[in-house]
Amino acid sequence: MTGTTHLRGRRGALWLGKFARLVLTVAVTFFGLLLVTFLIGRIVPVDPVLAVVGDRAPKSVYDRVYIELGLDKPLWEQFWMYLQKVFTGDFGISFLSKRPIVDDIARVFPATLELATVGIIIGTVVGVPAGIWAAVRQGKWPDQLVRVLGLVGYSAPIFWLGLLGLLVFYAKLHWVAGPGRIDIAYEYAFTPKTGLILWDTAMQGQWGAFANAFSHIILPASLLGYFSMAYISRMTRSFMLAELAQEYVTTARVKGVPEWRIVWVHALRNAAVPLVTVIALSYAGLLEGSVLTETVFAWPGLGQYLTNSLQNADMNAVLGGTLVIGAIFVGLNLLSDLLYNVLDPRVRRRA
């Protein structure tokens, strides 16, 4: 009795130590993210004062803004000011929209979230069975097919496939709706609450608007899903191959367990743990793909906001967007790490 509590206590302490180390790692990484974005902001050839006051401002105004922006202070002090601002949620004002960047990002983020989520669902639902199929038929044509589809996904430029998709499925076949999130006719058919159009329309029973939004999202989301599928199916295949070579699989076969049960229940359950981390990582990867996809599909999300700001030299917005995407990326990496620890009892015990 005392032995088990003692053990549990020690394990708890180990867990705590591990957790503390993780928190420290994340803190250092975030600090690094801030430093990198700050330094990028400092090498810009655009004069930040001129961007605020315009090039016809008198010398006195220029000097006042110069001091207000803290540009007369040493670099480390400027960085300290930047840190303070970021921690109070102040990324500055966008030159383009004249609004705080935090508000802008909060406005565009749900669109990206919706797109990436539908994308990862498609990628998982197709990618995991495809990988299992390839592993079970290793070396046969299904394996080759999955491999070739993956290679195409790794080699084709996503923006080009997006354009081709628009050309074929929207312009020629009229199967899906075109760029944008929803037709203007439906834009006021529902009250936006979460910013996730599919969710809002479904909750309010506006099925016409839902169908329209769905036909807008399906093409870009399938495209993103295809790219994550390439990665997910490849990893599923190798995890499943490793599991199917294990002795418990042989035992199950000797016992006469049906093959489908061995594959879909026994092996898949063991392969599922590393798979969850792979899916979390490719969810993060979709953020990257969304920059180009959103540009092609005029999808009003974070990616399009970032490229718009870039093309208009709106540096505050670019750095704010970069920082937010970097932070989400780190967060998802951390999440996949934690999930791995929580889900796999072997790792838990080793900790």
Place this chain on the structure above:
Amino acid sequence: MSTRAWLLSDHPTSRRQARLGQSYRTWLALRGNWLAMVGLAIVLALVLVAVFAPWLAPYDPVVGKDLNTSRLLPPLSPGHLLGTDDLARDILSRLIYGTRLTLMVVALVAVIATPIGLLVGTTAGYFGGWVDTVLMRFTDVVLAFPRLILALAFVAALGPGIENAIIAIAITSWPPYARLARAETLTIRDSDFIAATRLQGASSTRIIWKHVVPLCMSSVIVRVTLDMAGIILTAAGLGFLGLGAQPPQPEWGAMIAGGRRFLIDQWWVATMPGIAIFIVSLGFNLLGDGLRDVLDPKGRK
């Protein structure tokens, strides 16, 4: 004794023979993988086309013909195999000259990023301790950004253009090489030959450059080859967003962006450069996969 027998000899009599024999065996293994051979053929074709571009291209890549008669001609028009774009320029000629830009981006990124990765990784692995901690933390921070996003931010700061795009891609490419080089260094750091060299009084710099780096090279080179497709796609993405090569340069990503306006009626203007990007990055992927199978027995299943 035939050359082949000399190369495959089990008892090489000189260092040169052993080294050449090893390369020959690698080549034989690679030759057995027909997909890798297809990849190699594509990459070689890319290099040849880039070298002989002025002789291969039927027209000038930048100056178009008569805007009244030769604008947006469809593929297979007389004299224009792949058609012309909105400025009456021959698309095939632009694609042929575009190989030079693609090759330049890939080569320069490899030349800039590989040494940085090797230097950071081997230094961190060799010295260990706080040097390792600091360098690897820094590497992790750069890795924490999605690559395209960080490259975008750098290009935004440096200003658009192909040189800046190359710098930005190189800055975002080295961290995986550093990690790999560090892992390799850790496995050989404590071996006897390193200790022997140190006892002879070799400096750390000498040990790293002369003894550690050469041993890390092969795995890093495989990794760089595998990354080439990603580099091409990132460069094309930057070009597409108008942040890479600037018009009228015949860069493939920028060409797709240029053809976007005519997508529905003149599909070939945007489609052709995409096919070119696809073929070239497929070639690098196939070659890299093959090289990994041959040079890295651990990755073989």
